[in-house]
Amino acid sequence: MNTHISESIITRTWEFGETDLLVSFFTTDRGRLKGVAKGARKSSRRFANCLDSFCLTRLEYERKSGRELYFLHSGKLIHGFPELRTDFHALSLASYMVELAETLFPLGVSEQRMFLLLKNAFLALGGHMRKEELRVLFEAKALALGGYSINFERCCDCGRRYAAEGRAVFKQKKGGIACLKCEKESARLPGLDPDAARGLDQIQATPLTPLGDSQKALLTEELMNEMKKVLRLHLSYSLGKELKTARYLS
Numbered sequence: 001m002n003t004h005i006s007e008s009i010i011t012r013t014w015e016f017g018e019t020d021l022l023v024s025f026f027t028t029d030r031g032r033l034k035g036v037a038k039g040a041r042k043s044s045r046r047f048a049n050c051l052d053s054f055c056l057t058r059l060e061y062e063r064k065s066g067r068e069l070y071f072l073h074s075g076k077l078i079h080g081f082p083e084l085r086t087d088f089h090a091l092s093l094a095s096y097m098v099e100l101a102e103t104l105f106p107l108g109v110s111e112q113r114m115f116l117l118l119k120n121a122f123l124a125l126g127g128h129m130r131k132e133e134l135r136v137l138f139e140a141k142a143l144a145l146g147g148y149s150i151n152f153e154r155c156c157d158c159g160r161r162y163a164a165e166g167r168a169v170f171k172q173k174k175g176g177i178a179c180l181k182c183e184k185e186s187a188r189l190p191g192l193d194p195d196a197a198r199g200l201d202q203i204q205a206t207p208l209t210p211l212g213d214s215q216k217a218l219l220t221e222e223l224m225n226e227m228k229k230v231l232r233l234h235l236s237y238s239l240g241k242e243l244k245t246a247r248y249l250s
């Protein structure tokens with residue numbers, strides 16, 4: 001038998017047939033998968049309270065021969081993240097994080113660090129860090145895991161090494177920064193204070209550091225705002241689209 005057991009985050013579900021549930025889940029070891037939970041809407045004993053969106057669940061599942069679809073045998077709830085269901089802002093941000101993770105990692109592409117980042121982010125959403133800051137940290141780390149780190153090493157025009165001493169200009173088409181000799185700041189080419197550049201570089205280099213107050217301790221509101229502008233441009237350019245769930249976040 002090809003039965004697997006994985007710690008998983010339920011990302012979304014759809015009603016399927018009369019009594020079944022189609023479940024999309026992000027596993028710790030096999031990436032994101034889709035499976036059918038037979039009868040899950042009728043008798044819930046095998047899946048007691050563990051198939052709601054964002055639940056952290058230990059799932060037992062099996063691949064149906066030669067198909068993309070898995071068959072879910074049972075699930076056991078590990079963490080339900082109840083805070084996500086009672087706070088609209090937390091719920092919206094969790095949906096946004098899931099959409100970003102799903103966009104960066106299509107079905108079956110395995111990346112354990114993305115799973116851990118999502119789990120850490122859901123834990124942090126129940127804490128008292130501001131959602132706007134949590135979003136900045138998550139975007140930078142998720143994009144880095146997806147292969148879209150911003151290059152802070154050198155000026156993307158003249159190639160001069162960036163020592164984080166003067167302001168830098170972000171260029172979305174290059175996914176990197178330019179020095180002030182090569183480029184001017186504008187709305188389309190936002191600038192970064194050296195502390196913001198260094199902070200962002202460090203945040204994207206440490207995807208698994210728990211998302212808490214420690215990583216933004218040295219960042220003022222102003223620096224956070226600079227990072228936010230740069231990340232929004234970088235994200236939409238890298239993904240080639242805006243995420244649908246972003247509109248609920250303003």
Ligand SMILES: [Zn+2]
Nearest residue numbers: 155158179182
């Ligand atoms: Zn330059």
